Amino acid sequence: MRLLGFALLPLLLALPASAQQPRDDVSPADRAFHESLTVLDTHLDIPERWDDGSWDFGARHRWEWDRSQIDLPRMEEGxxxxGFFAIYTPQGALTPEGYREARDAALVRATAIRRVLAENRDRIGLALTPDDARRLVxxxxxxxxxxxxxxxPLGEDLSLLATFHRLGLRLASPVHFRNNQLADSATDSPRWHGLSPLGRQWVAEMNRLGILIDLSHSSDDVFDQVLQxxxxxxxxxxxxxxxxxxxPRNLDDARMRRLAAAGGVMFIxxxxxxxxxxxxxxxxIEDRHRRWATLSEDxxxxxxxxxxxxxxxAxxxxxxxxxxxxxxxxxxEVMGADHVGMGCDWDGGGGVIGMxxxxxxxxxTAALRRAGIPDADIAKIMGGNLLRVLGQAQAAATGG
Known part of the structure; x- marks a missing residue:
């Protein structure tokens, strides 16, 4: 991507505070401590840009330009x-044709993730276990x-979970914004009142393979049933x-406590x-930003x-x-530091003013230290909790 022309610099500098990223609240000691941690995020949607090979994950981009929020240079800077790179498929028809199209799109996305990591193998590697992540660090x-x-994308054939597991899948959720063949969504009218019969089999197969279950986007009934x-x-x-x-996409305090009691983690x-x-x-406006690379300077x-x-x-x-x-x-406060992490939904709608x-x-990291959270707990929140719970899911596996 070519650099901004000088004619754009005044406009960029005049962007509202929402585009600025303050750094004066991070002391040198905070930064040094942050660099000593294993920092990860559990939900990265940047692979949506990778299917056709035109977006360079190894190059520095800017949110102000194309609304992207992560690439390798920015990972290094931050x-x-x-983290977890997502195979995301927007919900479509629950038909044989719909299932085939979704399966193929998911396989393309999985291949793209592996390709991009391989293209940048000197800087990043595919992790399959917590030990892989620690070794790469x-x-x-x-x-x-x-x-x-x-x-x-699994359709009604749960054997596809094993296929995706062989490709590297280590975390999966049953549902997105709309109900599907597995479960009810938090943002749709109840169909199954929780899991479908196939969804119950999905839970068992996830456990068998040691794939970590993710219930973001799932209804409260799904949460209750999967927890059992x-x-x-x-x-x-x-x-x-x-x-x-x-x-409805958020979780109430009572369920947060039950999640913690079961050893789970919520990533904020x-x-x-x-x-x-x-x-x-x-x-x-957002669509124009995503087409930034194709726009003229005017x-x-x-x-x-x-x-x-x-x-x-507005x-x-x-x-x-x-x-x-x-x-x-x-x-x-509600769950304890052993059960909290960071999952900002980068490139999937995430980001707030100042971040x-x-x-x-x-x-x-600096804000957690100012709040009095012990450094050992911050290490868990920023990455340790995910590596722990993923290891537990893999240790409990009975096959795969």
């Missing part, structure tokens, strides 16, 4: 060691696990406390923390100007870095 590299958001059925701890890879923002999302502008005008100038005007009339949302930290600290991409992650 002290981020790795010792080697001075980043690591990438593979996850699946939405079980629709699963032989291994479960997680929510990108969810937030309902006490901070009352939304940076979405669903406040009302958001989902207007057609906002969607059009078109880029108009885009930044149009966005500034829209933000002045801010995208009011959630800021302090909102995110309130959500995380609430989760720590627009992964370069801002040292702010989280």
């Amino acid at each position: 002290g981020m060691d790795g 010792r080697e001075g590299k980043r690591f990438g696990f593979m996850s699946m958001e939405n079980g629709w 059925l699963s032989r291994a701890p479960i997680i929510l890879s990108h969810s937030s406390p309902r006490a901070i923002f009352d939304h 999302n940076s979405v669903y923390l406040a009302p958001m502008d989902h207007s057609p005008e906002r969607a059009a 078109e880029r100038q108009r885009l930044l100007s149009d966005e500034a005007a829209l933000d002045a009339r 801010p995208q949302h009011e959630a800021d870095f302090d909102t995110y930290m309130r959500a995380m600290l609430h989760a720590i 627009r991409d992964v370069t801002a992650l040292p702010r989280v």
Whole structure:
């Protein structure tokens, strides 16, 4: 991607505070401590850009340009060691044709993830176990696990889970924004009132293979049922406390406590923390940003100007870095530090004012220290809890 022309610099510098990423709240000691941690995020949607091979994960991009939030240079700048790269499939028809299309799209995405990691093998590697992640960090590299958001691509053939497991899948969720053949969504009217009969088999197969179960996007009934059925701890890879923002995608305090009691972890999302502008005008602005690489310099100038005007009339949302930290600290208070992590939904709608991409992650570590969270607990929150629970799921596996 070519650099911004000088004509764009005044507009970029004049972007609202929502585009800025303060660093003056991170001391040198905080930064040094952050760099000593294994820092990961459980939900990374950047592979949506990888299917056709045109987006360079090894190059430095900017959120202000194309709305991307993670690449290898920014992982390095933010002290981020790795995370789960998602095979995401938006929900479609529950028909044989729909299942085939979803399966093929998911296989393409899994292949793209492996290809991008291989293309950058000197800087990042595919991890299959917690020990793989730790080894790659010792080697001075980043690591990438593979996850699946939405079980629709499995259709009615759960043997496909073993296929994806062989490709590297280590974390999966049953459902997304709409109900499917496995389970009810948190944002749809109940169909199964929890898991379908096939969904119950899905839980057993996930346990058998040692794939970590993720219940973000699942209904409360699904949560309750899986918590009873699963032989291994479960997680929510990108969810937030309902006490901070009352939304069905978030989890109430009582269920948060039950999740902790079962050894699970909730990874705090940076979405669903406040009302958001989902207007057609906002969607059009976001679509133009995603096409940044194809825009002329005049078109880029108009885009930044149009966005500034829209933000002045209708801010995208009011959630800021302090909102995110309130959500995380609430989760720590309710569940304990052993059961909280970070899953911001980067490149899937995540990011808040003051934390627009992964370069801002040292702010989280610094804020936890200012809140009085012990360093040993911060190490768990920033990465240790995920590696622990993934290891437990794999240790409980009976086959695969």
